[in-house]
Amino acid sequence: MKTFLIFLAAGIGTYAIRVSGIVMFGGERRLPPRVERSLRLVGPAALAAIIANSLLLDQGEWRAFGAWHLAALVAVGVALWKRSSGWTMAAGAAAFAALLLAGL
Amino acid sequence: MTPSRTLLGVAPPQWADAWSGLKAIAPLMPGSALFGLAFGALVNVAGINPWVGNFASVSVVAGASQIAIVESIRTGAPAVIAVLTALVINARFALYSAALAPVFAAFPRRWKLGLAHLMTDQAAVVALQEHERWPDPVRRRWFVVGGALPFVAVWCVGSAAGIALGPVIPEAWQIGFIVPLMFLAVLVPGLRGAPALTAVGVSTVVVLAAHGLPYGLNVLAGAIAGIVVGSLVPDRAAHPDTDDGLAHDPGAGE
Incomplete structure (x- = not known):
């Protein structure tokens, strides 16, 4: 029951966060162009933060260099070359599997 | 465009726009399924009620924060800390929400309220990257829902499978790599x-x-x-x- 209430509270709180900007800035009230320009960087900045935290760190400590870094480099290279999410996922997963099989 | 060709009350042109959204996010779906599987396995191992685990995936729809909650519960942290930690992890959705406000501005209110719940990192970024190709608000909203709802559905199915099956993926596979890989695949190509x-x-x-x-x-x-x-x-x-x-x-x- 306690676990259910924790997830319920987290669900309600997360929905409030997700709907906040859409409701506040979604009507006639337009954002200033400067702010709209900044908001275009939300995606790149947030994604880069998640990637750095999950790839280069492990539970808050530096991740030892190895298969994770190398496979990510392959994925970035293919992403810049093909400009495609599908190719990036496939190349990164294949490189990671190969590196693990090679014992890295 | 005869009424007889509608499916579930949705006409073919809308299905086509939703299908375009689905195609935009489809490459990321295996990642969503695997991440769901990993969360489900964690719920299974932690001994959390399966219904509560599935409720979590449907109601919170944010994997990293759900994993943090399970870890808090396992380590016996106070409930308030568990919830606050999850909300801090999810605070970035406020940024997406503000960025999506002009994209959703012309949508009916109930669409805005419904789509808000489906805005994962991946769906939000796809909507932000692609919305200019959909200047018409009706076509745009069907594109957005097509690029968001199936991704959430895959997440829920993946986590349900993980909860039922437990840790089927061997530890040695280091499935956690799916997280940075999935986000690289959203970020770098665009x-x-x-x-x-x-x-x-x-x-x-x-x-x-x-x-x-x-x-x-x-x-x-x-x-x-x-x-x-x-x-x-x-x-x-x-x-x-x-x-x-x-x-x-x-x-x-x-």
Whole structure:
């Protein structure tokens, strides 16, 4: 029951966060162009933060260099070359599997 | 476009636009399924009621925060700390929400309220990257729902499977790599322009420099620093290679 209430509270709180900007800035009230320009960087900045935290760190400590870094480099290279999410996922997963099989 | 061809009350043109959205996010779906499987296995191992585990995936729809809650429960942290940690991890959705406000501005209210729940990182970024190709608000909303709902459904099915089956993926496979890989696949292919590149660089450096912060606050700090510094960088002209004739639109140049 306690676990259910924790997830319920987290669900309600997360929905409030997700709907906040859409409701506040979604009507006639337009954002200033400067702010709209900044908001275009939300995606790149947030994604880069998640990637750095999950790839280069492990539970808050530096991740030892190895298969994770190398496979990510392959994925970035293919992403810049093909400009495609599908190719990036496939190349990164294949490189990671190969590196693990090679014992890295 | 005869009424007889509607399916579930939705007409063919709308299905076509939703299908375009689905195709835009489809490459990321295996990642969503695997991440769901990993969360489900964690719920299974922690001995949490399966119904509660599935409720979590449907109601919170944010994997990293759900994993943090399970870890808090396992380590016996107070409930308030468990919830607050999850909300701090999910604070970045407030940034997406503000960025999506102009994209959703012309949608009916119930669409806005419904779509808000489906805005995962991946769906939000797909909507932000692709919305200029859908100037018509009706077509745009069907594109957005097609690029968001199936992704959430795959997440829920994946986590349900993980809860039922337990840790079927061997530890040695290091399935956690799916997280950075999935986000690289969303970020890098569409990455262009000095402001965005600056935002990425600053965000990365701040996340690493602040790695001592508790509750994943370094992620939030990095994202905000990236946005602030990136927006100081002048965006030199619209990018001619991606010019679709919408240069007058304030959203152009992403």
